[in-house]
Amino acid sequence: MASTEQTKxxxxxxxxxxxxxxxxxxxxxxxxxxxxxxxxxxxxxxQFLSQSNIMTVVRQASIIGIIAVGVTVVIIGGxxxxxxxxxxxxxxxxxxDLHDKIGPTNAILLMFALTLMIGAVNGFLIGFLRLxxxxxxxxxxxxxxxxxxxxxxxxxxxxxNQENTWFAFFGRGFVGGIAVPVLxxxxxxxxxxxxxxxxxxxxxxxxxxxNPMAAVYSGIRKNWCVFSTYLISAFCVACAALVLGSRVMGxxxxxxxxxxxxxxxxxxxxxxxxxxxxxxxxxxxxGVLILGFIQNGLLLMGYPYYIQWIVTWVIIIxxxxxxxxxxxxxxxxxxx
Amino acid sequence: MFNKTAIAVSVTLMSIAAAHAEGxxxxxxxxxxxxxxxxxxxxxxxxxxxxxxxxxxxxxxxxAGGDVARQIGQMQDLIQQRVDAIIIWPTNGQAVIPAIRQxxxxxxxxxxxxxxxxxxxxxxxxxxxxxxxxxQGISSAEMMCDALGGEGQIVQISGQPGYTTAMERAxxxxxxxxxxxPGVELLETQxxxxxxxxxxxxxxxxxxKYDRIDGVYSGDDNMGVGALNAAKGAGRADGIIFIGAxxxxxxxxxxxxxxxxxxIYQSPVDDAEAALQTALDVLAGEELPKMNFxxxxxxxxxxxxxxDRPVF
Numbered sequence: 001m002a003s004t005e006q007t008k009x010x011x012x013x014x015x016x017x018x019x020x021x022x023x024x025x026x027x028x029x030x031x032x033x034x035x036x037x038x039x040x041x042x043x044x045x046x047q048f049l050s051q052s053n054i055m056t057v058v059r060q061a062s063i064i065g066i067i068a069v070g071v072t073v074v075i076i077g078g079x080x081x082x083x084x085x086x087x088x089x090x091x092x093x094x095x096x097d098l099h100d101k102i103g104p105t106n107a108i109l110l111m112f113a114l115t116l117m118i119g120a121v122n123g124f125l126i127g128f129l130r131l132x133x134x135x136x137x138x139x140x141x142x143x144x145x146x147x148x149x150x151x152x153x154x155x156x157x158x159x160x161n162q163e164n165t166w167f168a169f170f171g172r173g174f175v176g177g178i179a180v181p182v183l184x185x186x187x188x189x190x191x192x193x194x195x196x197x198x199x200x201x202x203x204x205x206x207x208x209x210x211n212p213m214a215a216v217y218s219g220i221r222k223n224w225c226v227f228s229t230y231l232i233s234a235f236c237v238a239c240a241a242l243v244l245g246s247r248v249m250g251x252x253x254x255x256x257x258x259x260x261x262x263x264x265x266x267x268x269x270x271x272x273x274x275x276x277x278x279x280x281x282x283x284x285x286x287g288v289l290i291l292g293f294i295q296n297g298l299l300l301m302g303y304p305y306y307i308q309w310i311v312t313w314v315i316i317i318x319x320x321x322x323x324x325x326x327x328x329x330x331x332x333x334x335x336x
Numbered sequence: 337m338f339n340k341t342a343i344a345v346s347v348t349l350m351s352i353a354a355a356h357a358e359g360x361x362x363x364x365x366x367x368x369x370x371x372x373x374x375x376x377x378x379x380x381x382x383x384x385x386x387x388x389x390x391x392x393x394x395x396x397x398x399x400a401g402g403d404v405a406r407q408i409g410q411m412q413d414l415i416q417q418r419v420d421a422i423i424i425w426p427t428n429g430q431a432v433i434p435a436i437r438q439x440x441x442x443x444x445x446x447x448x449x450x451x452x453x454x455x456x457x458x459x460x461x462x463x464x465x466x467x468x469x470x471x472q473g474i475s476s477a478e479m480m481c482d483a484l485g486g487e488g489q490i491v492q493i494s495g496q497p498g499y500t501t502a503m504e505r506a507x508x509x510x511x512x513x514x515x516x517x518p519g520v521e522l523l524e525t526q527x528x529x530x531x532x533x534x535x536x537x538x539x540x541x542x543x544x545k546y547d548r549i550d551g552v553y554s555g556d557d558n559m560g561v562g563a564l565n566a567a568k569g570a571g572r573a574d575g576i577i578f579i580g581a582x583x584x585x586x587x588x589x590x591x592x593x594x595x596x597x598x599x600i601y602q603s604p605v606d607d608a609e610a611a612l613q614t615a616l617d618v619l620a621g622e623e624l625p626k627m628n629f630x631x632x633x634x635x636x637x638x639x640x641x642x643x644d645r646p647v648f
Contacts, residue, residue, distance in 0.1 A: 045545070053544045060537050154370060154377030155648055156558065158586050172569060248533050248565065250586060252558070254372055255533060299541045305527050306497065 034290050041297035048300055055179065061292030062185035063240045063247075064259065065285060068266045069189050070236025072284045073196065075267060077229040078209035078276030079126055079133035083118070083140035084237050084263055088256030090144050090151075091115045091241030096251045097157040104167040112238045118144065119234020120227070127226035141260070148253045158250035171247025181243045185285075188236060193281040205229060210277025265316050266291050290315075360392040363615050364414035365423040368451070369402035373530070374648030375582065375604045376425075379450075383608035390616070404431045411435035415442050421462075421615045423447045429500050433457035445618045449611040451500050458626065465614035466607060468629040469501050472581050472600045473508020475634050479598045480509075480551050481517035483577040488550030489521050490577075491542045493528040493535050493563055495555035502527070505555050505581055520551070528559040535562030543570045551577040557587025557599050564595060583635055585646045591637055598636035601643050606630050 041048045067084050074081045091111050098107035122140055126133045159165060173180040196202035207215040208225045216222050245251055270287025272279030294315065295308045325331045365383065370376045380397065387395040396419060400407035404427045414422050415438060422439050426432045429452055436453070437460045439446050445462035452464060480490065492509070495502030506525065513520055523546055528535030535554060542549060543566060552567075554560035560580030567573040573595065580587055581600040590596035610630040617624055635643055 047544050050544070056540050056544055060540065149371045154372065155374045156584070156586075160589075244533065248536060248562065250532060250561075252373075252531060255531070296541055299526065299538070300545050302524060304497075305529075 034286075034293070037290075037297065038293065041293070041301065045297070045300040048297055053296070053300075055182075057292045057296045058182050058185075058289065059179045060296070061288050062179075062181040063244050064262050064266060064291070065185045065288040066181075066188055066236050066240040066243065067233075067259065068263045068284050068288050069185075069192050069281055070233035071263050072267055072270075072272055072279055072281055073192060073205060073232045074133075074229045075272055075274060075276060076196065076209045076279045077205045077226055078212060079226060079229065080274070081122065081137050081230065081233050082134065082260045083122060083137040083144060084233065085256040085259035085261075086141045086144035086148070087115060087118055087234065087237045088241055088244065088259050089251070089254055090118070090148050090256075091238050092245045092251040092255055093148055093152050093157055093253055095241055096159055096245045096249075097152070099159050099165070099167055099245075104165060108242065111241065112235070115234050115238040115241070116231060119230045119232075119237075122234070123227035123230030126230065127223045145254070145257075152253040154253065156250060156252050162249045167246050168249070169246065170242045171244070171249075181247065184239055184243060188239065189281050189285050192232070196281060201228075206277055262291065265312060268316055269319050271319070360394065361420045361616070361619055362394045362396065362417075363387070363421050363423060363612070364396040364398065364417065364419040365449075365611075366398040366400055366407055366410040366414065366425065368400060368407075368425040368427050370399040372402070374584075378648050379604040379608045382605040383612060386609045386612045390612070393612070393616070400427050402427055404428045407432060408435040411439060415439050415444060419444065421445045421447060421619055423449050423611050423615055425449050426451050426453050429453040429457075433460070436460045445615075447611060447615045447618060449614075450607055452504075461626075462618045463614050463624050463626055463628055465611045465628045465630070467602050467632045468627075469504035470508035471629070472602070472632055473505040473510075474512040475600055475632075476505070476553055476579050476581055476598075477509045477512035478516065479634055479636065480513065480553060480577065480579050481520060483579070483597045484517075484520055484551055486517055487519040488577075489523050489546065489548055490551035490553060491523050491539075491546070491549055492525040493538055493552065493554045493559050494525055495527065495559070496529050497527045502530075502555050509553055523549070528554065528562065530556060530558060532558050532562035532565075535559035536566045539563040539566035540570070543567065543572060549576055551579065554578070554580045556580055556582040557584040557590075557596075558582075560596065560599070561586045561590060564590060568595075583643075583646055584648060588635075588640070588643075588645050591635065591640055594637060598634060600632050601635040602632045603646070604648065 038049070047053050067088065071081050071084060094114060095107050095111040098110060118140070122137060125131045125136045159167065170180055175183055196205065204215070204220045204225050207220055208222050212222055244255065266288035267284050268274070268287070269290050270283035272284060291312060294312055298308045298311060367376060367380060370380050384395065384397060387393045396414065396417065398410045400410060407427045411422065411424065411432070412435065422444055424432060424436065424446060426448060433453060433456055436446050436457055440460035446460065448461050448464045450466040453461070492506065494506045510522060513522060524542065526538045528538055539552065539562065552560070552563045554563055557580040560578055564573060564578050567576050578596045579598050580596070582602045583599040587596060587599050591598065607630065610628065614624065614628050
């Protein structure tokens with residue numbers, strides 16, 4: 001492998017410093033890019049760095065952010081969750097539809113229970129039956145979308161009386177001047193970051209994702225660990241559905257379509273490796289915010305929607321490339 | 337899941353059959369994407385109900401699931417089955433033309449419903465039936481002009497990029513506004529993709545970007561209500577005129593509450609019934625204009641009572 005050659009004794013000084021630069025770029029490159037981007041955007045649009053705009057962007061990013069926090073845990077555990085977009089549609093349609101039928105409290109409780117059940121199915125198939133997570137969650141994506149279409153009969157669901165329901169709190173409320181979605185995003189991120197960094201449970205997830213065999217030999221119950229990461233992911237989706245349903249006060253049955261990609265984009269931008277065993281919630285938060293600011297900045301500059309997609313994905317590919325370049329200590333490789 | 341091949345076989349009672357001089361007919365319909373939006377879902381059930389009422393019509397209802405290739409396949413199936421007429425809700429106004437041409441060569445009249453096809457295909461169809469989206473844009477522009485008294489700054493949230501309906505509405509709106517209302521300036525247009533959450537985000541960004549917004553035109557009410565949500569959230573809803581199209585139940589309610597100025601009434605039930613009627617007229621050999629538009633009136637607080645609350 002190329003990297004073993006590079007780490008041999010007697011690496012020329014020039015190459016060492018190049019590796020140093022690369023390492024710095026891959027670790028902080030996205031942050032630098034982000035700062036340059038912010039600078040450029042603020043040059044073209046005076047409102048970009050205004051307090052109200054920053055609050056708006058963070059609020060807009062919080063739905064994707066809340067989901068991304070959960071999916072980061074799944075990825076650190078060495079798996080993927082592509083079903084989160086469909087699950088978001090499911091949970092949002094459910095909570096909005098049930099709101100008028102059984103009241104907000106019951107609707108929220110039932111929605112959380114059913115969303116966690118889907119997470120449990122994912123977790124069981126992947127954790128205990130050891131099925132490939134990509135395939136299971138991709139299948140789940142279609143299955144849930146089909147279920148949502150049947151449940152809603154293809155109709156949009158709306159909360160009839162939007163003015164007088166405390167359900168509005170989750171999407172539109174403020175606590176101490178901070179929007180509730182932002183607060184939920186922040187609290188979930190802090191909570192899960194603490195769990196992942198400072199508890200035995202968190203260390204076990206890292207171990208399972210990093211080296212499953214070693215983890216099993218050291219007595220970690222891998223099945224349960226993997227299972228639990230899908231419960232965390234489902235819980236986060238349920239929280240996001242609460243915010244989304246309350247923010248819009250209604251739901252389309254395909255509302256979460258494509259969210260799985262945005263969530264992955266945020267996580268990858270944050271530098272979490274899709275191979276598992278490494279990553280950080282904190283960096284996912286940064287990644288999601290970068291995504292939000294890019295889209296907002298381009299829109300404020302008057303660029304159409306499609307440009308946002310192109311720019312976003314160019315930046316993601318760049319991030320993945322820099323990450324890989326750091327691992328093999330060079331930008332380009334001629335080896336296969 | 338939802339590409340139902342529901343074959344609604346109506347019981348042809350002798351008495352009803354006697355009431356109709358022609359028939360029985362077998363009409364095939366291939367829809368665009370039932371189940372993903374309320375309008376199309378309502379259209380489908382209305383179409384089946386209307387066909388059942390006719391008594392002498394058997395319908396073969398297919399759904400392309402938004403997939404052009406699948407729709408072309410369904411057209412070929414219907415040609416194979418030798419149905420008497422085909423109604424198509426094009427997934428893509430250009431790509432379906434060869435399939436329409438095949439049906440035309442096989443002697444099966446094709447009726448295009450709801451969304452137009454490209455001009456190159458017009459020679460091969462018997463008739464079009466649907467809403468006039470250009471006219472809808474024009475009507476919305478006139479309402480905007482009236483509401484603002486001919487002066488102001490507005491933004492537009494358009495539908496799915498590349499979608500004929502979205503382009504026609506935006507085009508009709510922009511042209512008419514420029515012509516009838518030069519005092520109203522269209523600051524910017526961004527797509528909301530027929531999605532309320534997306535429209536809400538776009539509007540939040542507009543509100544940041546522009547200190548003064550007097551009006552918002554949305555390609556449909558679903559997005560319009562998203563824009564209204566955003567403006568309410570920013571505490572700026574009172575100073576803004578909201579005008580949409582395709583009146584949704586939420587839009588209807590918002591007009592009733594006085595938060596939303598107006599919309600265009602377009603019923604999927606009218607749409608479905610007009611398509612079936614057009615097909616029957618073609619089969620009966622009546623002389624029809626090529627383009628058959630059904631009425632899509634302006635709806636505001638003043639005439640709200642004349643219309644039923646939309647079911648979607």
